[in-house]
Amino acid sequence: MNIIGRNITRLLTVGSTNEYLKNSINLNNEFEDGDIVVASEQSSGKGRGNKTWESEPDKNLTFSVLLKPDFIYARQQYFINKAISLGLAEFVGSVLSNQKVTIKWPNDIYINNGKVAGILIDNIISGNRITYSIIGIGININQLDFDEFIPNPVSLKNFTDKNLNLDDCLHSICHYLNLQYLQLCNLNFSKLEQSYHSAMYRLNENHKFKVENEIIEAKIIGVTEFGQLQLETLEKEKIEFDYNEIEFII
Numbered sequence: 001m002n003i004i005g006r007n008i009t010r011l012l013t014v015g016s017t018n019e020y021l022k023n024s025i026n027l028n029n030e031f032e033d034g035d036i037v038v039a040s041e042q043s044s045g046k047g048r049g050n051k052t053w054e055s056e057p058d059k060n061l062t063f064s065v066l067l068k069p070d071f072i073y074a075r076q077q078y079f080i081n082k083a084i085s086l087g088l089a090e091f092v093g094s095v096l097s098n099q100k101v102t103i104k105w106p107n108d109i110y111i112n113n114g115k116v117a118g119i120l121i122d123n124i125i126s127g128n129r130i131t132y133s134i135i136g137i138g139i140n141i142n143q144l145d146f147d148e149f150i151p152n153p154v155s156l157k158n159f160t161d162k163n164l165n166l167d168d169c170l171h172s173i174c175h176y177l178n179l180q181y182l183q184l185c186n187l188n189f190s191k192l193e194q195s196y197h198s199a200m201y202r203l204n205e206n207h208k209f210k211v212e213n214e215i216i217e218a219k220i221i222g223v224t225e226f227g228q229l230q231l232e233t234l235e236k237e238k239i240e241f242d243y244n245e246i247e248f249i250i
Helices: 017-026 078-095 166-185 189-198
Strands: 008-014 035-042 061-067 100-104 106-113 115-128 129-139 206-211 214-223 229-234 240-241
Touching: 008 017, 017 035, 017 061, 017 129, 035 166, 035 229, 061 166, 078 100, 078 106, 078 115, 078 166, 078 189, 100 206, 129 166, 166 189, 189 214
Parallel strands: 008 035
Antiparallel strands: 035 061, 061 129, 100 106, 106 115, 115 129, 206 214, 214 229, 229 240
């Protein structure tokens, strides 16, 4: 049964679709499991940490999904990230079957060495369970000109050379998200973990990373159950990092 995308609320402009859903929950405005809020324009689109998400109006998709995964323990919340990342990567791969599509840890979708989509997940926890998961997604569809300060941006149009229908793309994304969410609902954690691992950007390749003010060379070997990036240095030392502790050099 498809859950994600059964009900879609469309807004012309909003500060942030994630904040819109958060405020609606706080005001007891009921949204159902899998409901989506999509905006033609976000004035304060958010990325991870203090980053923002820039998107040209009516050229891309910026939306949020509300899930109620109360079957997930708080300690298992990274599996939500894996499921959503995999679904979005599968959508991009379905459009661009001749390109290399990967997940750049923790949850950016890359085409070769360019970022086409980002994900921001806000989990609301009660006790040891997740009551709400608000998932913000931004994906570049038809935009060609980007701010010079945005790192490595690409859009689907860069590779298709044609405008894609945004509604068709949204419905297709929902299809792929539902496939992966079903794995989560069925508690198929091992399958999600294996699929995410296989889809990781630069997996098992030696590359340079910035850690504090130091440049190190290492290869990605996986992700811990709590979402930390696992690296192996040239000296075979295994090290782990949280999101704000390491930076990819591309």
